Amino acid sequence: MANLVAIVGRPNVGKSTLFNRLIGERYAIEDEKAGVTRDRIYGKTDWNGIEFSVIDTGGYVKESEDIFQQQIEHHVRIAIEQADIILFLTDVNDGYTPLDADVAELLHQINKPVIVAVNKVDNHFKIPEVAEFYKTGFEHVFPISAINGFGTGDLLDELVKHMQPVREKEEEEIPRVAIVGKPNAGKSSLVNALLGEERSIVTPIAGTTRDPIHSIYNKFRHKFLLIDTAGIRKKTKIAEDLEFYSILRAIRVIEEGDVCVLVIDATVGITHQDLYILRIIEENKKGIIIAVNKWDLVEKNSKTLEEYKEYILSEIAPLYDVPIVFISALEKTRIFKLVEAISMVYENMKRKIKTSQLNQALLPIIEKFPPPVYKGKNVKIKYITQLPTHHIAFAFYCNLPQYIKDSYKKMLEKKIRELFPFTGCMIDLYFREK
Numbered sequence: 001m002a003n004l005v006a007i008v009g010r011p012n013v014g015k016s017t018l019f020n021r022l023i024g025e026r027y028a029i030e031d032e033k034a035g036v037t038r039d040r041i042y043g044k045t046d047w048n049g050i051e052f053s054v055i056d057t058g059g060y061v062k063e064s065e066d067i068f069q070q071q072i073e074h075h076v077r078i079a080i081e082q083a084d085i086i087l088f089l090t091d092v093n094d095g096y097t098p099l100d101a102d103v104a105e106l107l108h109q110i111n112k113p114v115i116v117a118v119n120k121v122d123n124h125f126k127i128p129e130v131a132e133f134y135k136t137g138f139e140h141v142f143p144i145s146a147i148n149g150f151g152t153g154d155l156l157d158e159l160v161k162h163m164q165p166v167r168e169k170e171e172e173e174i175p176r177v178a179i180v181g182k183p184n185a186g187k188s189s190l191v192n193a194l195l196g197e198e199r200s201i202v203t204p205i206a207g208t209t210r211d212p213i214h215s216i217y218n219k220f221r222h223k224f225l226l227i228d229t230a231g232i233r234k235k236t237k238i239a240e241d242l243e244f245y246s247i248l249r250a251i252r253v254i255e256e257g258d259v260c261v262l263v264i265d266a267t268v269g270i271t272h273q274d275l276y277i278l279r280i281i282e283e284n285k286k287g288i289i290i291a292v293n294k295w296d297l298v299e300k301n302s303k304t305l306e307e308y309k310e311y312i313l314s315e316i317a318p319l320y321d322v323p324i325v326f327i328s329a330l331e332k333t334r335i336f337k338l339v340e341a342i343s344m345v346y347e348n349m350k351r352k353i354k355t356s357q358l359n360q361a362l363l364p365i366i367e368k369f370p371p372p373v374y375k376g377k378n379v380k381i382k383y384i385t386q387l388p389t390h391h392i393a394f395a396f397y398c399n400l401p402q403y404i405k406d407s408y409k410k411m412l413e414k415k416i417r418e419l420f421p422f423t424g425c426m427i428d429l430y431f432r433e434k
Contacts, residue, residue, distance in 0.1 A: 003050070003051075003052035003053065003084055003085070003163045003164055004052070004053050004054075004055065004082065004083045004084050004085070004251060004252065005052055005053065005054050005055070005083060005084070005085045005086075005087055005159060006054075006055045006057060006079040006080060006082070006083035006085075006086055006087065007019055007054065007055065007056055007057060007087045007089055008057050008060060008076055008079065008080060008086060008087070008088060008089070008103060008107070009059065009060065009088060009089035009090060009100070009103055010059050010060055010061065010090075010097065010099035010100055010102070010103055011058075011059025011060075011061065011099075012059060012091075013059070013089045013090055013091040013119055014089060014091065014119040014120065014146045014147070015056055015057065015059070015089050016056055017119075017146040017147055018087075018089060018117070018119065018144075018146035018152075019043060019054055019056035020146075021146050021147075021149060021152060022043070022045050022054050022152070022156075023043035023044065023045045023054060024045065042054070042055055042251060042280065043056075044280075044283045044284065047156040047157075047159070047160050048156075048157075048160060050160045050163050052159075052160070052163060053251050053255070055079050055083065057072075057075065057076045057079045058072035058075060058076065059072065060072070060073055060076045060099075060102070060103050060106070061073060061099065061102075062099075062102040062105075062106075077106075080106070080107070080110060080112075081110075083112070084112065084113075084162075084163075084164065085112065085113045085114075085115065085159060085162050085163075086107055086110070086112055086113065086114045086115070087115055087117060087155075087159070088103060088104070088107060088114055088115065088116045088117065088136065088138065089117050089119055090116065090117070090118050090119065090133055090136075091118070091119050091120050092118045092119065092120050092121050092126050092129050092130060092133075092143070093120050095129070095132055096132050096133055096135050096136070100133075100136070101135075104135075104136040104137060104138070107138075108137060113162040114138050114140075115138070115140045115142065115155070115158055115159060115162075116133055116136050116138050116140060116141040116142065117141075117142050117144050117151075117155055118130045118133050118141060118142065118143050118144065119144055119145065119146050120145060120146075120147075121143040121144060121145050121150060121151065122145045122147070122148065122150070126143070127143050130143040140158055142154055142155045142158065174223050174224050174225055175224035175225070175258050175259055175342065175343070175346040176224070176225045176227060176256060176257045176258045176259070177217075177224050177225065177226050177227065177257060177258070177259050177260075177261060177342055178227045178253040178254050178256060178257030178259070178260045178261065178286070179191055179226060179227065179228045179253070179261050179263060180253055180254060180260055180261070180262055180263070180277055180281075181262055181263035181264060181265075181274065181277065182264075182265075182271060182273040182274055182277070184265070185263045185264055185265045185293060186263055186265065186293040186294060186329045186330075187228060187263050188228060189293075189329035189330060190261075190263055190291065190293060190327070190329040190338075191215065191226055191228040192329070193329045193330075193332045193335055194217055194226065194335060194338075194339070195215055195217060195226070214226070214227055215228070217339075219339075220336070220339070222339050222340075222342075222343055224259075224342060224343075224346070227253050227256055227257055228253075251280060254277075254280055254281055254284050254286060255284055257286060258286065258287060258346060258349065259286065259287035259288075259289065259342055259345050259346050259349070259424070260281045260286045260287065260288055260289070261289045261290075261291050261338070261342065262274065262277060262278060262281065262288065262289070262290050262291065263291045263293050264290060264291070264292055264293065264312075265293060265294055266292045266293060266294045266295045266297065266298040266308070266326070267294050267297050267298060269311070269315075270311075270312060270315040270316070275315070275316070278316060278319070282319075282426055285390070285391035285426045285428070286391075286426070287345040287346060287348070287349045287424045287425055287426075288319075288322055288345070288424055288426070289322070289323045289324075289325060289338070289341050289342060289345055289424055290312060290316075290322055290323070290324045290325070291325050291327050291338055292308065292312070292324060292325065292326045292327065293327055293328065293329050294328060294329075294330070295326040295327060295328050295333070295334075296328040296330070296331050296333065305326055308326070309324050312324055318410075321417050321422065321423050321424070321425075322423070322424060323341040323344070323345065323423060323424050325337050325338045325341050341424070344423070344424070345423065345424030345425065348392075348421055348422050348423060348424055348425050349391070349392065349424075349425050351392070351420070351421065351422065352386060353386050353420055355383070355384070355385045355386070358384045358385065358386065358394070359383050359384055361419050361420075362384055362412070362415065362416070362419070363381075363383070363384075365415055366381050366412075369411070371398075371403070371404055371405070371408050372405065372408065374400070374403040374405075375403075377400060377403065379398055379399065379400045379403050379404060380398055380399050380400075381396050381397070381398040382397045382398060382399075382434050383397055383434075384396050384397070385397075387430070389428075391425070391426055391428065392422055392425045392426065392427045392428070393427070393428040393429070393430065394416065394427070394428075394429055394430070395430045395431075395432055396412070396429060396430070396431045396432070397432050397433070397434040398431060398432075398433070398434060399433065399434065400433075401431035401432055401433050404431045409429050409431075412429060413427050413429060
């Protein structure tokens with residue numbers, strides 16, 4: 001199950017700083033000026049072996065007359081609706097403000113776990129001031145400092161207590177295939193074409209699909225679970241919400257799947273939103289296939305299939321070992337090629353290479369093309385083994401792992417892909433001291 005945590009609070013309490021602290025990188029913009037975070041930002045993290053997703057939101061101001069602030073308020077409400085757990089962030093320096101009270105009022109209307117974090121507790125002298133924030137009416141209140149990490153361990157301990165358990169394997173283990181993509185790319189049409197029935201609602205209105213739908217595909221000796229999203233959107237939602245909704249849906253569906261089919265609209269091409277969803281797939285280490293839908297509307301023009309494929313590869317670089325299937329969900333053309341690609345990628349994800357086979361294949365290449373000398377020191381890789389992880393990962397044991405450069409890692413990954421069939425799989429390389 002996907003565990004989704006939304007960080008909410010009034011402006012300028014440090015939500016983006018806490019988001020960056022939780023995911024371990026400076027991804028969200030941090031600024032003392034209120035209102036910097038307008039677009040929703042997604043990140044993935046884990047604590048004590050439990051993985052979960054985090055969404056950074058803009059500062060909530062109730063019924064503001066500012067047009068940008070109104071949009072932020074609307075997106076905050078969407079994030080609260082979609083999340084499993086709410087992390088309510090406040091600021092100890094300002095005390096419990098009327099704006100905090102507005103956020104608390106909003107959160108008391110939902111039936112979800114709410115954990116209060118009082119930020120900017122940079123020294124122990126401020127801890128007694130945290131008691132004021134029990135006025136929020138929530139049971140769990142934690143003093144933290146997002147900027148230096150104080151108290152975040154205790155906060156995370158409480159967060160994971162409310163997480164849903166990881167999905168257990170089914171008695172019959174079959175591939176779980178997530179159908180993802182931006183609104184109106186044809187995801188539901190593709191599901192209906194695969195199943196041969198109107199399983200998902202299809203309209204020309206972008207954003208028709210909303211809640212996950214699970215369907216079994218069992219044809220031509222191929223069997224897998226299709227995960228699509230379905231449900232009618234409210235017509236009152238404005239156009240800017242579409243990307244936010246699709247990203248939230250993509251997070252849940254991607255985390256639940258084994259193989260992800262990213263559906264793009266051939267008439268539009270690769271968009272920023274497609275690349276963002278692709279990044280989520282990469283971060284979750286899922287299998288990936290790109291389905292270029294509505295190809296029947298493009299192939300009548302001058303652009304050839306090979307030219308379009310080269311265009312896609314240039315847009316998704318540095319990824320390159322990814323199956324690209326050109327389909328028309330409406331005319332049901334090349335649908336079976338997509339089915340074959342799904343099965344192929346799933347088999348590649350389960351592939352285990354024997355340690356002896358790995359070393360026989362890779363050590364001669366490493367001997368011929370050793371890691372560059374660094375500060376007069378020779379880096380020697382002794383042996384390689386595949387790790388027992390859910391995604392494809394290899395450990396290279398060597399004397400000076402810290403001196404292995406990214407360019408050399410990319411070369412080794414390329415050699416692995418040339419020697420073994422891992423098309424559609426994300427590969428991680430780890431370098432450890434022997």
